[in-house]
Amino acid sequence: MKLTLPVLPPQRPEFPPPASVRLSEPMLRFRCNQKGCCCSGWDIPFRVEDTPFTPQAAPVLRNGEARDVCLMAHAGSGADTAAKLSAALVGDDGQVLPLETGAIRSVADADRFRRLVVSVTPKGIPAGDYWLRLSIPTAPGAEESRSQFPVRVN
DSSP states (O other): OOOOOOOOOOOOOOOOOOSSOOOOHHHHTOOOOOSSSTTTTSOOSSEETTEEOOOOSSOEEOTTOOEEEEEEEETTSSGGGOOOOEEEEEOTTOOEEEEEEOOOEEEEOTTSEEEEEEEEEOOSOOSEEEEEEEEEOOSTTSOOEEEEEEEEEO
């Protein structure tokens, strides 16, 4: 039995459009002023006053460089009167490494979230993966409010 197959010219494969768009690094740093531009009517949840921001999925901290962090706390969580906020890096072994923090900027919004913006500066921290822990003291005898998320130190 002899089998003959036709020879077809190579074709460019057809790919479906991407499910998501990857932005270049400069576009990731773009900050819209939300005043008079195309997004002025949007309700952007991630903003401090009139300045929107994009939460980072994998934030990186660098030794000696201050980095702003925004903690969104619901009204009544103790953040309403937060005058002091502490920051620390927590290693996988549970070791807590305190971080230097700047002044806290507290911004209320109609969505009932208070945005607490503070700069953190790691100094002399070994490179690696950590948890950034932000703690807000509460009333005496109550457990402190705390939030933490993964970061990398380079």
